[in-house]
Amino acid sequence: MLLQFDYVKPKSIAETIGLLVQHGSSSAIKAGGTDLIVWMKKHLIKPEIVIDITGIAELSGVSFYPHKGLRIGANATINQVLANREVKRSFPAIYEACLSHSDRLIRNKATFVGNVTGGVPSADLVPSLCCYDAVVHIAGPDGERDVPILEFITGPRRTVLSKEELVTHIYVPHIEAQAAGCYVKLARRNALDLAQASVACVVVDKQNGKDFRISCGAVAPKPIRALEAEKYLKGTKTLDETAIRNAADKVTESVNPITDVRATREYRLDMIRELTIKALATCIEGLRGGRMS
Amino acid sequence: MKQTVTNSGVGKWVTRMYDAEKAAGTLKFVDDLEFGPSLLYAKAVRSAVPHGEIISIDKAEALKVSGVKEVIVGEDFPYRFGLYLKDRSPMAIKKVRYIGEPVALVVAESEEAAEEGALKVSVKYKELEAVFDPVKAATDNSVLVHPELGSYEHVDFITPQPGTNIANWFRVRRGDIDKAFKEADYIFEEAVTYPQIAHGFLEPHCCVCVQDPVSQEITIWTAGQSVFTTRDIIADALGLPLSKIRVIAPPIGGGFGGKAGMTIEALCLAAATHPNLKGRPIKLFISREEVMLSSWVRQGYVARIRMAVNKEGKILGIKNTFYFDTGISAEYGANPVRSAGYTSTGCYYIPNVWTDSYAVYTNKPFGGAYRGFGMPEFMSALEMAMDIVAHKMGMDPVEFRLKNLLKPGLPTCTGMPMHNHALETIVKKVAEGISINKEEPAKRNGWKRGKGIALAIKAPAMPADAASSATVEILGDGSVKVLAASMDMGQGVYTSFAQIASEELGIPIEKIKCYYPDTQSHPYDWQTVASRSCWSMGMALKLACEDARNQLIQLYSEYWQCDPSEITIEHGVVKCRKLGKAEPIDTKIQNGFKMPDGKYKGGPIIGRGHFVPPDVIYPDIETGQSPKSVVHFTVGAVGVDLEVDPHTGEIVVNKVVCGYDLGKAISPLNVRGQIEGGTVQGISAGIMEGMYYDDKGLLLTPSFTDYKIATIKDIPDEIQYFWEETPEEISPYGNRGVGEHSMISPAPAIGNALFNALKVRIHSYPFTRERVYKAIKQFDEKGNVDFWEYPFAREQDYKQAIKSWD
CATH class of the missing domain: 3.30.43.10 (Uridine Diphospho-n-acetylenolpyruvylglucosamine Reductase, domain 2)
Structure with missing residues (x-):
């Protein structure tokens, strides 16, 4: 009440x-x-x-600027983000994260930015934003500032936002290369649930080799990138099953989940390994299949 | 000769009543009713400790909140309520027994003020040691939840054990159990656990109560399944005549047993009967969190089953111990314990039986009625045990079941001969429907596929004297008013009743209206529970229709001067073919017929009918034996074809095939709805539902954020259903109950299919992803086939866990 x-x-x-x-x-x-x-x-x-x-018009809308990136206004609903064609094409990990969030009805009301400003560790949209190096744009009495997504959330339900500030939009830079991305989530049921563990993965096919970006949800107090695993993958010539397994182990080492009523720490650790294997395989397959960015 | 003709009678696929209003949102639920500016709102203050003495309740700050009228405490309304055992006071008196128990009620001019007032009541407790594990509570009396148990009133067929936590102890003693185990070639012992689960009906509890300060009459509008039982429980506790209490139940948004008996009405009455508030209607609407905490749930369950089997695969004896975790009240929960007890050989003939079924108090939210009423719990244990025994003996699980089947004429565990049924046919059809012995590859890459079967059985679990009555009035234009106080809570019982009225009166269903229950207008019915309405109320209603029809025919035969047997009612038109007469029913039926002698005769036609089961005898307290312990059993079987992802533990049910012998489908569309709905509810309970507590007894799953129920994305691609119609002897149309049965056995069928897929036996329900994964991991690492997680130890695991990043 x-x-x-x-x-x-x-x-x-x-x-x-x-x-x-x-x-x-x-x-x-x-x-x-x-x-x-x-x-x-x-x-x-x-x-x-x-x-x-x-009621603030400037805060609405989802816009894509070629060669620049995606701007998601504070009032844009998750359904509006999903409806933007460029999101599905250029930011598949964001697209999939949006689809995994709650259900169609709630997504029609819930804003994309709200999922981020809530600062909860299981927020579905955050890991994908981490992989795309998104930037949170903040306005306050002293002017405007940009904060990288990794620095924006400082702990469970805590952000850098002061009580006098407002997030106006989130900016996601465009990747100027072929890339694949995905978001895989494990929950207690298939819809309308918080992640027990989740993994976002983006693989960028650059001329000098592949660039891996991996981020996990619900397994750390604040957003993380699995940098050790990313480094390992970048330095690996053949991306076979062993390499993927090794990378998954490194991702698991980089997280620190807790036990709560949704899952135990032990299950979350094992699931991060499984989800990473699935996410990497999906992205590598996506690149082979020519999923363009 | 049948004298009625209709296209919308018994057995016809017709459109359901009240669906259009529900879809349009025009149907009014309790929360939608307007009571004007005199309406006050109540909000409960709830206990923060699981067990403790109340040292003080400070109301001062709450009373300062603008709009707060009164703060009421337990001592202000010192009555104990209960259907079978009076162990529940609406608010704690001197002592709290669980986290969430109401300790005070704030009444205010607005909901906001009541809420704010409730936050400002401060209560001091002296904490006492609490008990959460039902087996500990039953076997060690160090903590007594109800030391006063010996002084509580109860019905004769409940046997509380004062000085312990056992609120009811149901026993079956049949044959010579020791001899059976001595003569057995094999002895098996299995244990199964199930946590408490919640109904998850859409509409939370809501009621409005008012007491007239002059007449002292009480009126209650409530989202309830049982207007008369609510009335009777309240009248009994308060010492008021039945005629002074009126209970009205507008349409309700689902019940599943959760709105049976009396739920939150007494708490609301604490305010409505308060001297300073009397005369003003009081509304109590409880939130989902409060529903989870303080209205009953399905009891937690621990079963130990020992079976004595001979080389041929015949079960010689069974020894059962059931602990039902009934929380702090067994007022209703004492009875599922009986139900599981007197059905404790399931669908099988077992000559030697020893069953102890206990309702055990713990310091948790309380158990009560939930679809299936003791049988989903028990059958989840027995049907898994049957599967285990079959596999360990190297027998086909279907063959083993058929070999021991409770065939017609054989005695049940209470000694009652089993009536006719088609269970053998059903089992064979189900097994064939999922091609149970055909190994098929999983449809998903890397997954494992399995198939399993489980049988279902249930009798209406009710007192021997659960009665029904109905009236049927034929109105002046040939339409019909049916007053049959069953509650249509979505199961479609009013459609079934309209079909019965249509069948018996020859009037099309569009002209028949069934009204929602009101004790002022409707004749008595015990409760809408136990899958009894189409059977028990069906008997009363059929008699009422016959009565009305006979009156109508009698009047027409005199009016037309023909023999009554020459009159028919066809699609609402009364005919005498011999005389070439035909006329639609008109005002004569209400105002009287001008007979050939010029005098008027008749007047409004009201048919009446009543029914009470004629031949049920309570089981003997010591032995559980009775020549007829229950009215009938509905039997059936469920087959599940599923696959499981060994990497995560996720289960996908590909297909369910299920069949029940329901005697006669009065309303096939609703039978289909009940079977499909119950199957989904059973799957949901089997794979994800459970209420969990921390080590202090705090409910960790108080809302739908963490209490998960299957969504449309979690249900099987295909539910294949069928039914058999072996007629019941004492029954309006040969029909038996079918509302609850479909929920009983999907869970054990899933458990058995999981074993088939993984070769791992999970003894603890539900089969959540994490649990299935853990079981697979334990098998891979240690080779353990059996996996068991004691739900009541989870609190302790939880105590040890890393729960925070701070």
Whole structure:
């Protein structure tokens, strides 16, 4: 049950920042509301004022700029991201992550950026963003700043965002080479569930060799890239089963899951290995099949 | 000769009633009803400790919240309620027994104020040692959940054991069990566990109660399955006459047993009967989290089954010990324990039986009625044990089952002769349907495929005197008003009733209306539970229709001056072919017929019918024996073809084939719905559902974030269903219950198919991905075929685990 709160719907970013400055930690920003309202109902947060940013035109939309990248506005719903053709073509790991998120109805309300700003370790969209080196664009009373996704989330439900700041959009740079990507997720059932463990993988076919990017979800307090595994793969000539297994072991070594009601630490460790093998095989197959970027 | 003709009678595929209103959203549920500005809202303050004495409850801060009218505590409403055993007070009095138990009720002018007030009530406890494991609770009396058990009132057929945590002990003693084990060639002992699970109905509990300050009459609007039982339990506890309590049940969004008996109504009444609040309607709507915590769930279950078998594969004896984890209340949960007990040889003839079935109190949310009522738990154990024994003896699991089948005429474990049924045919059809002995490759790369079968059986589990009555009024335009107080909670019982009325009255179904129950208008019915409505209420309704039809025919025969046998009712038109008469039913039926002598005769036609099972005798307390312990059994079988990913433990059910002998399908569309729905619910329970607690008794799965139920993406590609119709002797149309049965055996069929696929036997339900993976890993690393995770030890595992990054 919701407790009493005030509600305001600003028309601009500047007005929003003004409200944030005025109300600070007693305020909460609402876009899709699919996390916020649930957390408020459970009294996990008790804002005195809810600032609804859905009326701000500048924060809407998903746009792709050739040779530059993808801009996802703070109000863009996950379904809007899925509907953008360029996402499926150029950012398959993001596309698959979006599809694995909740269900069609919730995706129609939930925003892409909200999944990131929530800062939960199991957030489906974060590992793929890590693989594409996405950048979080922030506006605040002192101006604007860009923070790489890996630095944006600092711990479970914690981000670098101050109480006076607002994420305006996320920017995903375009990869100027052939690439393949995927997001594989394990949960307790096939839809509407949080990841027990997940792996995003992007393989870029550069002239000087393949570039591997691997990130995991729900197995560390903040976003990670499995750098040891990436380095190992880059230095490996033949990508056979053994190499993939070795890489999967290295990914497993780079994570640090906990036990909760969704899964034990031990299962998550084993599943990260399995999911990595699956993700790498999918990407390598994708590149062979000429899945273009 | 049959005197009615209709196209929408018994056995016809017709359109379901009330579906259009549900789809359009115009049907009003309790939460949709308007009560005006006098309505107050109640919100419970809940215990934060699993077991403790209440030192103090500080209401001062809550009462300061604007809009808060009253804070009520347990002592203000010191009544104990219960269907079979009065062990439950709506709020804790002096002592709390589980995390989530209501300790106070805040009543306010708005929902928000009630919520805020509830957050501001502060309660101090002196914590006591708690017990969560039912086997520990049953075998070691160091913690007593109900030290006062000896003083609680209960019905005769429940046997609580004061001074222990055993709320009910059901026994079967048949034949010579020691001799059976002495003479056996093989002895097998198996153990199986199942955690508590929740119904997951869509509509949370909601009720509105008001007491008239002058007449003291109470009116209750509730999302309930059982208006009369709710009324009777409340009247009994409060000492009020039945006529002073009116219970109205608008349409409900699913029940599955979770809204049977009396649930949250007493808590709401604590406010409605309060001297300062009397006269104002009070609304209590509980959230999903509160539903999970404080309305009953399916009991946790631990079974130990020993079987004595001879070389030929005949089971000579069975020794069962069942521990049902009933949480802090067995008021309803005492009865599934009986149900499992008096059916404790399943679908098999076993001459020597020794069963101890216990309801055990623990410091957890409480167990009660849930579709299947003790049988999904027990059959999950027995059908797995049957499979294990067959495999260990090198026998075909289907052959082994058929060899020991409870054939018609053979005695059940209570000594009642089994009635006619087609189980053998069903088992063979199911086995053939999944080609059980044909090894087929998995459809998915790297996966393993397996097939398994499990049998199902269940009797309506109810008191011997569970009665029904109905009235049928033929209205002035030939339409029909049916008052039969069963609850249509989605199972489609009003469609079935309309079909019965159509069949008996010769009136098309479009002209027949069944009304949602209200104790003020409807005649008595015990409860909508036990798969009993089409059978028990079916008997009453058929009699009521016959009564109305006879009245109508009698009047027409005098009106037309013909013999009653010459009159027919065809599609709503009354005919006498001999005289060439035909007219649609009109106002005469309500205002009276002008007879040839010029005088009026008749008046509104109201048919009435009532029924109580005529020949059931309670099983003997010491031995469980009775010439007829239950009204009938519905039997069936489920076959599962599945595959499993050994890398993750994920299960995909390719195909389910199931069949039940239901005597007669009154409403085939609804039978299909019940079979498919129950099958999906059974699969869901089998592969993902479970309520888990931490080492302090805190529920870790309080909402759908972590209590997972199968979605459409988790259900089988194909559910093949069929039914047999071996008629039941005492029954309106030969029909037996079928509502619950489809949920009983999908889970054990999956367990048996998993063994077939993996050669690993998982003894603990559900077969979650993690558990299946662990079982495979244990087999690969240590070669252990049997995998067992004691659910009540998980709390301890959880205590040791790394749970946080901090």
